[in-house]
């Protein structure tokens with residue numbers, strides 16, 4: 001392990017050392033991995049066994065320890081505690097690979113502990129509907145802090161962590177590029193919830209933040225030029241796939257040439273996602289408990305872990 005200097009709260013673990021932790025790997029077939037992956041290349045099996053399996057083992061250890069602590073404190077207080085879900089927050093830029101990593105982590109936790117109910121929630125469900133963003137003149141700032149119903153998101157995590165039996169999250173569609181009216185995701189009887197989104201580690205002007213309710217916070221990091229490339233590639237893949245659907249908000253981009261599509265996506269990146277990364281997302285990195293640093297090939301090269 002590498003010390004990052006006396007003032008750093010993190011220790012750095014090189015991939016080679018990290019990959020030796022927490023073996024053996026639970027069985028995860030290539031086909032299943034392809035299903036869990038996003039639009040691009042499937043996540044490599046080596047990436048799962050070297051990076052995500054040790055991560056899932058570490059999370060398993062921390063979840064067990066948190067449960068023991070909660071039970072011990074409950075018996076000290078003479079108040080057997082009502083089990084509440086363990087909340088894992090996963091933040092990072094648009095297109096850095098959060099949804100992909102979150103799906104892999106959820107699946108590995110399910111394989112490691114089949115008795116646990118593990119659910120995935122994405123914060124895009126808490127975006128304001130397009131009509132409200134248009135009214136406020138901030139449609140081009142989708143993903144910025146003010147584009148979310150922050151109070152509803154805070155309420156959601158507060159309810160979850162205070163043991164409310166059934167909590168509802170609104171649902172966002174990347175196809176219609178809008179909130180799906182009347183649809184909700186039910187989170188109930190969960191042992192573990194992974195909450196993924198650009199904003200999970202952000203703080204506003206309030207006194208309480210989403211991260212106050214997170215038991216463990218992950219930040220997925222990469223060079224901005226790499227993330228931009230992944231964003232453009234995903235946009236090109238969407239143009240060949242989802243955008244062809246007439247229901248898609250971006251259907252008007254379905255017939256763009258490669259060059260035109262890159263120009264449109266670069267514009268969205270430069271006007272919206274890059275400034276959001278610089279102003280609102282990257283500054284949350286030091287709040288994480290664990291940072292995964294990815295190289296240009298999506299491989300995690302280094303892990304920074306907050307000292308326990």
Ligand SMILES: Nc1ncnc2c1ncn2[C@@H]1O[C@H](COP(=O)(O)OP(=O)(O)O)[C@@H](O)[C@H]1O
Nearest residue numbers: 038039040043094095096097098099100234298
């Ligand atoms: N580990 C990985 N290996 C290969 N490709 C990946 C990996 N993680 C993400 N990607 C690709 O990068 C793009 C962005 O990933 P995604 O999970 O959609 O990002 P986010 O949820 O952060 O916006 C997608 O096209 C996805 O297929």
Ligand SMILES: CC(C)(COP(=O)(O)O)[C@@H](O)C(=O)NCCC(=O)O
Nearest residue numbers: 093094095124142143197198268272
């Ligand atoms: C809705 C999002 C902010 C969600 O980001 P996520 O947390 O899923 O990475 C993003 O997908 C988005 O739509 N950004 C707006 C600009 C764009 O179309 O890329």
